[in-house]
Amino acid sequence: MEHITLLIGIVIITALVFDFTNGFHDTANAMATTISTGALKPKTAVAMSAVLNLVGAFLSVEVAKTISGGIVDESGIRPEVIFAGLVGAIMWNLLTWLVGLPSSSSHALYGGLIGATLFSAGIGAIHLDVVLSKVLLPALAAPIVAGLAAMAATRLTYRLTRGRDERDTAKGYRSGQIASAALVSLAHGTNDAQKTMGVMTLALITGGVLAPDAGPPFWVITSAGVAIALGTYLGGWRIIRTMGRGLTDIQPPQGFSAQTGAATVILASSHLGFGLSTTQVSSGAIMGSGLGRKGGVVRWSTATRMFIAWGLTLPAAGLVAGLAALLAGRGTWGVTAVAVLAVAGSAWIWVKSRQEKVDHSNVNDVPAPGADPQHEDIVADVVASLSPPPTDSVLEAAAHDGEAGSPRSASSASQSPASKATVV
16 A cells, blocks of 8 residues: 555545535535524524534545545546636536536536546446436436425325414424534535545545545544535525525425425435435425425525526536646646646635625525626626527517506516516
């Protein structure tokens, strides 16, 4: 066994940075509905989620094995390829966090690894059958399953409590939300923390530190669990705002149903070794809970932006990672250049985020990004460009509504196209 080289050390540190961004990017999966309904105070919610993410990291290693020995051929790639893949995943995570889009950290990681491997070793080094069975198919099925389960649970919940005082039932469901949010946090640790463990193990195998097909050492499990817990405690407040307020108006029974459905799907997938997106599962469950309540709303404008981000995640992270792999393959100066560019890009995103700060003190104060178009950035511009242009009849109606004294003008002006919702 060789000692850990400087490059392997850089890869491991970069993997932990990704794990950290995964933590604050995905805090909303467990705590968005709990915070939006007032079941827990924001800081209490993220602290509880952080602890349970850490505990969950020690419960299973099945997903880690899928990453370290399933998606790509570890004998055909080098540590700098893994480094490039992590850079692509980190940059996509930060960009979508900036605009408040709950994209998939898992798919960003998959896309980064696949893209970097494709550009450096060719398509033969990618296990396409594993990608299809353990990544793509679960990505399509899991949000639908979670959404249907949450919708059925929401309808059953409201039927069972029909005629009872909503204030009395709300107290019970808020308590239930705390328990279900804890379960989602635990499930998130069993699934997402393992993905970083898998990458770190893959880096150690490619560097000759571990034998092929080896499982993650205890120090890898511990460091990955701590990193994702710290990121979770930091709180991805922008994405919490979108999932808690931007997709639907969540009431305590809906929050309980959504979280329970999401936790069930995530835990089942972790047991089977499916590295699915906990973000997609939780988002699907929230939308299902919106459809399950009579008179509930689903804001399809926000959902559409989210769907497009999901579709862009794999190719976008893969493209960035592929270009980074080409540069990193040039040698030490290439790896250094990739690191410098990644730090510069991260710093630019952080500076942009400070221009409109969102934290625990104002996460529920204003409309969510996407429900109120206030972010003019790269991703939002791409999504907006994909929206169909207004028809002539719509333009004529808008001009008529804008006339002085028109009774429709006030209501039309108060509801922007991005904030319209479908009433169920």
